[in-house]
Amino acid sequence: MAESQSPLGRTFIPGDHGNSAAGVGVTLLERKNLSIIQVTAWPDTIPTVLTAIGSATGLVLQNKPGLGRVAGEKSVFGFAPGRYFVVSATPDLESRLRSAISPELGTMVDLTHGRTVIRISGPRSEWILSKLFAIDFSEHAFPIAYGRATLHHDIHANIQRIDDETFDIYVFRTFARSFWQTLGHAAEEVGYRVE
Incomplete structure (x- = not known):
């Protein structure tokens, strides 16, 4: 990066x-030197998207407003219903998220x-x-x-x-x-x- x-x-x-x-x-x-990805889940896919974020980052989230996780240079947090910032110091964050979250589950925008x-x-x-x-x-x-x-x-x-x-x-x-x-x-x- x-x-x-x-x-x-x-x-x-x-x-x-x-x-x-x-x-x-x-x-x-x-x-x-951070990757910042906004993930938005469709209303009926929020639990699946949270599981996918966890598998891509190792940061497991519960489906509660505002809830987040921090581990060193990695973090994730919800800021609106079904909307999350996912942050990491690794340049492959977006590709890992895209391989875990299909368009049927939600959208992603690279805000880096x-x-x-x-x-x-x-x-x-x-x-x-x-x-x-x-x-x-x-x-x-x-x-x-x-x-x-x-x-x-x-x-x-x-x-x-x-x-x-x-x-x-x-x-x-x-x-x-x-x-x-x-x-x-x-x-x-x-x-x-x-x-």
Whole structure:
């Protein structure tokens, strides 16, 4: 898989920023070299498609809204009825999914070059994200591996919780630079590190 040029451009400035005198509240980074496939199951094929995703990735899902799985660089999560993001650092993800999911079961769209994945982690990540999205980011309302589809003004985002303090945010590449700057502004008061 060839590495694509980052849409963040000159706004990606590694190092510590904002009010980091008392420590860094969050770390921001762009996840690269990922395959991102959106799978949509027909209403009567959801259980079969979930089984197929599991056989192609090793990540077994239950048929519950938002439910997901994370294992290292692989993840999968539902964000709407019958719709799933499947993510891996392997270039053959789409071909493995296509061999497991026939057109009679659902559809697939490769979003690899259409999305940017921004990871926010650290003790203040829930708080920073709550400033931008009308979602309860506490772990009881947004458990580990679950996903959500939401908006920040006109910027659509899919968000998956990776662990206690880490979230991956999927945004359209065309909005990535603007959203990255917005995220940095939101994190300034707690200090943030760009890696």
